[in-house]
Amino acid sequence: MRNELTPGFYVVTAGGSGIGLAVAQEIAARGGTPVVIDPGLNAEHLPGDWLAYAADAADSAALSGIVADMVAAGRPVLGLVNNAGIAGPTALLEDTTLAEWDRVVRVNLLAAVNCLHNIIPIMKSQRQGAVVMVSSAATTNGFPLRSPYVATKAAIEALSGTMAMELGPWSIRCNVVLPGIVAGDRVEAIIASQAARRGLELEAARQEFTSRTSMKTMVEGGDIAEAICFLLSERARFISGQKLGICGNFEGYSSEMITHLSKDVSHA
Numbered sequence: 001m002r003n004e005l006t007p008g009f010y011v012v013t014a015g016g017s018g019i020g021l022a023v024a025q026e027i028a029a030r031g032g033t034p035v036v037i038d039p040g041l042n043a044e045h046l047p048g049d050w051l052a053y054a055a056d057a058a059d060s061a062a063l064s065g066i067v068a069d070m071v072a073a074g075r076p077v078l079g080l081v082n083n084a085g086i087a088g089p090t091a092l093l094e095d096t097t098l099a100e101w102d103r104v105v106r107v108n109l110l111a112a113v114n115c116l117h118n119i120i121p122i123m124k125s126q127r128q129g130a131v132v133m134v135s136s137a138a139t140t141n142g143f144p145l146r147s148p149y150v151a152t153k154a155a156i157e158a159l160s161g162t163m164a165m166e167l168g169p170w171s172i173r174c175n176v177v178l179p180g181i182v183a184g185d186r187v188e189a190i191i192a193s194q195a196a197r198r199g200l201e202l203e204a205a206r207q208e209f210t211s212r213t214s215m216k217t218m219v220e221g222g223d224i225a226e227a228i229c230f231l232l233s234e235r236a237r238f239i240s241g242q243k244l245g246i247c248g249n250f251e252g253y254s255s256e257m258i259t260h261l262s263k264d265v266s267h268a
Contacts, residue, residue, distance in 0.1 A: 004031050004233065005027060005030040005031050005032040005078070005229065005232060005233055006031075006076075006233075006234060007031055007032065007033070008032060008033065008075050008076040008077065008078035008079075009032070009033050009035050009051070009070050009073070009075055009076065009077045009078065009079075010024075010027045010032040010034055010035065010078060010079035010081065010232060011035040011066075011077065011079065011080045011081065011115065011119060012027070012034055012035065012036055012037070012081045013037045013038070013057040013081065013083050013084035013112075013115060014037075014038050014057070014083045014084040015034060015036035015038055015041075015081075015083065016036060016038035016040060016046075017040075018182075018184065018186070018221060019083060019134065019179065019182065019221050019224050019225070020036070020038065020083045020084075021036075021221075022221035022225040023081055023228050024036050024046075025225070026225040027079070027232070028047065028050065030229055030233070032078070032079065032232075033049065033050065033075070034050045035050070035051040035052075035066065035070065036052045037053050037057050037062075037063075037084075037115075038053075038054065038055075038084075039054060039055060039056045040054070041053065041054040041055075042054075051066075051069065051070070051073075053066055056111070057082075057111035057112075057114060057115055058084075058106050058107065058110045058111040058114050059114070063114055063115060063117075064118060067118050067119065070122070071122065076126050076128065077122045077123060077129065078126075078128065078129055078130065078232070079130050079131070079132070079232040080115055080119050080129070080131045080132070081134065081228055081232075082111070082112035082115055082116070082131070082132070082133045082134060082156070083134040084107055084111045085108045085134065085149075085152075085153070086104060086107045086108065087146065088100060088101075088103070088104035088108075088146060088148040088149045088152075089146075089148065090145050090146060091145060092145060093147045096147065096148060100148060101148050104148035104149060104152055105148070105152055108149070108153065108155075108156065109152045109156065109159075112133060113159070116131070116163065120167065123167070123170065123172050124167075124170045124172070127170050127171050127172075128172070129167075129172045130172065130173045130174070130175075130232045130236070131160075131163060131167070131173065131174040131175070132175055132176070132177060132228050132232060133156050133157070133159065133160040133174070133175070133177075134156070134176070134177055134179065134228075135153045135154070135156045135157050135160075135176050135177065136149070136153045136178055136179060137178045137179060137180040137245055137246075138150050139153050139157060139178065140178070140245070156176065157176050157178075160174050160175065160176040160241075160243075161174075161176075161241055164240045164241030165241065168240060168241075173231075173236070173237070173239065173240035174240060174241065175231045175236075175239060175240060175241070175242045175244065176243050176244070177231070177243075177245075177246055178243060178244065178245040178246065179246050180218070180219050180245070180246065181209060181212070181218045181219065182218065182219055182220070182221060182224070184221065219246055223246055224246050227244060231244070
């Protein structure tokens with residue numbers, strides 16, 4: 001059974017492509033109106049009844065304008081999906097720079113804080129709403145060579161638990177999803193690059209990637225979108241402060257994998 005959404009606005013950051021676009025499309029299919037925020041957005045490719053903004057979710061002035069548009073439209077703001085995120089550098093921690101950390105923190109964490117700061121007052125005035133934060137299955141065991149990414153995603157999880165506690169008295173829920181290895185062009189490019197560097201067959205490199213999960217598989221963007229829309233829906237009205245892994249049970253990295261990864265970086 002599909003979990004239909006209550007009509008209203010549902011904000012999705014980084015909603016112009018990838019997981020964010022899949023979430024926005026699922027929201028629309030279930031009766032909500034997506035409000036897409038993405039700095040690289042080409043609104044011509046989105047349905048005309050969506051609200052779409054080529055904006056940085058960490059920009060306070062931009063968010064204030066978007067909130068004003070939603071309020072002027074006279075429809076409730078029922079959902080916020082903090083999906084914006086970047087991978088950041090692939091390097092040992094001592095080889096990363098503070099400038100790289102600043103950028104990852106801004107996109108992965110401060111954008112979510114800015115959206116919460118601007119949208120929470122509306123949800124409180126309605127005494128209704130749901131927030132879904134997008135983290136990563138990599139936080140469960142760590143993510144070698146991606147310290148800024150995993151640190152900011154872990155912060156997102158801690159923030160989500162705190163928001164669930166702060167917002168609960170206003171009947172506002174907050175949960176976090178932890179996607180695993182998401183099938184698509186981006187992960188295929190990573191697999192091809194590692195296969196080339198290590199002299200592996202493409203399929204062998206792909207199997208090494210999926211071996212990190214108990215189910216030996218990747219997940220699809222649509223799977224993540226459906227889970228997020230469930231958490232936004234009234235069928236999840238008593239689910240708050242929870243972490244939901246959509247990953248086939250991500251087991252993490254073996255010591256052998258970490259050694260290979262470190263050698264790849266040192267020889268890059």
